[in-house]
Amino acid sequence: MATYKEIRGVNIQSLDSDPTAVEGEVWYNASTSKLKMHVASESWATGGAINTARRALRGAGTQTAGLVMAGATVTNTEEYDGSSWSEQNDLGTARYAGASAGIQTAALYAGGFDNPGACIANSEEYDGTSWTEGNNLGAGRYFVAGLGTQTAALATGGGPQSPRNAAAIVESYDGTSWTEITDFNTTKKRHGAAGTTTAALIFGGDAPGATATTETWNGSSWTEVNDLNTAKHGMAGFGTNTSALAASGGPSPSPPFTVNVEKWDGTSWTETSNVSTARRQSGGAGTTSLAFMAGGSAGPPATDVCEEFTASVSTETVAVD
Amino acid sequence: MANDKGFFNYWVVANSGKGFITHTDSRKFWIQGYPANVWVCDDIPESRDWGARNSAATKTKSQAQTLVTNAVTATQEEWDGESDDYKAKNPRPATITLP
Numbered sequence: 001m002a003t004y005k006e007i008r009g010v011n012i013q014s015l016d017s018d019p020t021a022v023e024g025e026v027w028y029n030a031s032t033s034k035l036k037m038h039v040a041s042e043s044w045a046t047g048g049a050i051n052t053a054r055r056a057l058r059g060a061g062t063q064t065a066g067l068v069m070a071g072a073t074v075t076n077t078e079e080y081d082g083s084s085w086s087e088q089n090d091l092g093t094a095r096y097a098g099a100s101a102g103i104q105t106a107a108l109y110a111g112g113f114d115n116p117g118a119c120i121a122n123s124e125e126y127d128g129t130s131w132t133e134g135n136n137l138g139a140g141r142y143f144v145a146g147l148g149t150q151t152a153a154l155a156t157g158g159g160p161q162s163p164r165n166a167a168a169i170v171e172s173y174d175g176t177s178w179t180e181i182t183d184f185n186t187t188k189k190r191h192g193a194a195g196t197t198t199a200a201l202i203f204g205g206d207a208p209g210a211t212a213t214t215e216t217w218n219g220s221s222w223t224e225v226n227d228l229n230t231a232k233h234g235m236a237g238f239g240t241n242t243s244a245l246a247a248s249g250g251p252s253p254s255p256p257f258t259v260n261v262e263k264w265d266g267t268s269w270t271e272t273s274n275v276s277t278a279r280r281q282s283g284g285a286g287t288t289s290l291a292f293m294a295g296g297s298a299g300p301p302a303t304d305v306c307e308e309f310t311a312s313v314s315t316e317t318v319a320v321d
Numbered sequence: 322m323a324n325d326k327g328f329f330n331y332w333v334v335a336n337s338g339k340g341f342i343t344h345t346d347s348r349k350f351w352i353q354g355y356p357a358n359v360w361v362c363d364d365i366p367e368s369r370d371w372g373a374r375n376s377a378a379t380k381t382k383s384q385a386q387t388l389v390t391n392a393v394t395a396t397q398e399e400w401d402g403e404s405d406d407y408k409a410k411n412p413r414p415a416t417i418t419l420p
C-alpha cells in the first residue's frame with residue numbers, strides 16, 4: 001500500500017490546532033490526538049417556496065439576496081432573503097423567457113415572449129424597489145440568456161419571432177443602450193449563461209434539438225470549448241466563465257426532465273450533486289459556492305419549489321480501525 | 322445517486338419549503354422527487370427520519386408507481402388534446418419508471 005508521503009509528497013503534519021480549510025488536506029491534531037482531514041462537499045437543500053409558481057422566470061442576485069422576475073406569463077417580482085420570498089413591485093410588461101442580469105438591488109430584464117405570443121424587445125431596470133423602462137434590445141427574442149450586471153450585461157442567443165428557431169445574436173448593454181456584438185458559433189435558445197461582459201460562458205441549449213456545446217467569450221471573440229456531458233436545455237445556469245453550474249433542464253421540452261447538475265471548472269464539465277426536483281426553465285442565480293434555483297416546470301404543472309446549492313469544506317475526524 | 326442495491330423508501334408528501342430537505346439530508350442519502358408528490362430515497366435510518374420529520378406517508382413501490390403513472394397519464398392526455406403545431410415542438414410526456 002502506498003504511503004501518504006508517496007501520494008502527496010509530504011508527511012502528515014502534527015499541528016496544535018486545526019488549520020484553515022483546504023480541500024483534501026490531512027493532519028494530526030496533537031491537542032486532541034485525532035487524525036483529521038478537510039472534506040469538500042456540494043449539496044442541494046430545499047429553500048423557501050416562491051409565492052407564484054411559474055416557469056420561464058429569471059433569477060438574479062445571490063442565495064441570501066436573490067431576485068426572481070417575470071415568468072409565464074406574469075409581471076411578478078419576488079425577493080429572497082435566504083429563507084423566504086416576498087412579493088415586490090411588478091415589471092411593467094408581462095412576459096417570460098427574457099434575459100436577466102445583476103443583483104437584488106440593481107437588476108436588468110430584457111426581451112422575452114408575451115401572451116398570446118410575440119417576441120418583445122423591452123428592457124427594464126430594477127433598483128430594489130421598482131422597475132423603470134430602459135432602451136429596447138435591437139432584436140426582440142425569447143429564451144434568451146442574460147449575464148453580467150445592470151450596467152454591463154450580455155443578452156445571448158434566443159429565438160427570434162420568425163422563424164422561431166434559435167439565433168446566435170449577442171447584444172451588450174452598457175447601462176443605457178444595447179449594441180450588437182460578435183455572434184457566437186452555434187445558434188441556441190433555452191441555454192445557460194454565466195460570467196461578465198469580458199469573460200462569459202454559454203452552454204447547452206436548443207439549437208434546435210438539445211445541444212451540449214459550450215463557448216467562452218473573452219470580450220472580443222467566442223471560442224468552442226469542451227461540451228457538457230449530456231446535451232440539454234432549459235437548465236438554470238450561473239457562476240463565472242471559469243466556475244459555473246448547469247442545473248436540471250432536459251433533453252426535450254417535455255417531461256421527464258433531469259435532476260443532473262454539471263459543474264464547469266474552466267476546462268471541462270463534471271457531474272456534481274443532483275437537485276431533488278427535476279424541472280426546466282427555473283430561475284437561478286449565484287455562484288458555484290452558493291446559489292439558488294426557483295420555480296420552473298416540473299411536469300406541467302409549474303412548481304414553486306426553490307433549491308439552494310452550497311459547496312463547503314468541513315473538518316472531519318478520520319476513523320482508524 | 323441512487324444506490325445500486327435496490328433498497329428504497331417510497332413516500333408521499335408535499336414539499337413544504339425551507340428545511341424540507343436539508344444539506345445534511347442530501348449529503349447522507351439519495352433522494353429524488355417525482356410527480357404526484359412522490360419521493361424516493363435510499364432506505365437507511367436517516368432517510369426514515371426524514372420521512373417522519375416531514376410527516377410523509379409511506380407507500381409500497383407499487384403504490385408509488387401507480388401515483389406517478391396516473392399523474393403522467395394526465396399530462397399525456399392533456400398533450401393528446403393539443404394542436405399539431407404544439408405536438409410538433411413538444412414530444413409526448415414520457416412514462417416514468419421508479420427505481
